Amino acid sequence: MTRTWSTPATVVLLGWLAAASLAIATLVADDNAGRLLIGLATLLVAYLAAFASLARPRLSADANGLVVRGFASRTQLPWHEVKVKLQTTRRLGREQQTLELDADDRLVVLTRLDLGADPEEVAGVLHALRP
Incomplete structure (x- = not known):
């Protein structure tokens, strides 16, 4: 089963x-x-x-691993290479969660806007999909 966000x-x-x-507005500016x-x-x-x-x-996950899409590229990350972490930071008096995908040679940080879902829920689904 493939899940996407x-x-x-x-x-x-x-x-x-x-x-x-x-x-x-650019055209009518005087x-x-x-x-x-x-x-x-x-x-x-x-x-x-x-x-x-x-x-x-932006993010796809199945039994084989994760796929992260960028502007013109797709990065495939097998499960054995990636650590899924939930990071909470406090900015301007508000807590914000991000999903961190830490692979051997890269770090991908995804926000709620990137995923269209709560990063905590996505992390739970990813941990459940991981073999």
């Missing part, structure tokens, strides 16, 4: 709508400095929306 489609759609709105700043914000939001669109599903 990715950024929710509604969030990706909102990102593309924000990029389109910023592009229109000063060059404002046009430059809004144009840079447009590029950043469009990049983030493109990443969320192309890196779907």
Whole structure:
């Protein structure tokens, strides 16, 4: 059984709508400095929306291991190479959990936005899938 996690489609759609709105704002801006700043914000939001669109599903897991997708790559991590850890940090008075996949030569950190689910729940599913 393969399980997958990715950024929710509604969030990706909102990102593309924000990029389109910023592009229109760039065109109607009447000063060059404002046009430059809004144009840079447009590029950043469009990049983030493109990443969320192309890196779907962000994480896949089955009996053989994990697959983590990036912009143009797929990284396959066999179960024997990866440690699944749940990391809790406190920022701005709030606790935030991330899922850490620690392999031999890389560390992948996934947030709630990357997974579209609570990292603690995903960690539980991954531990249950691990042979």
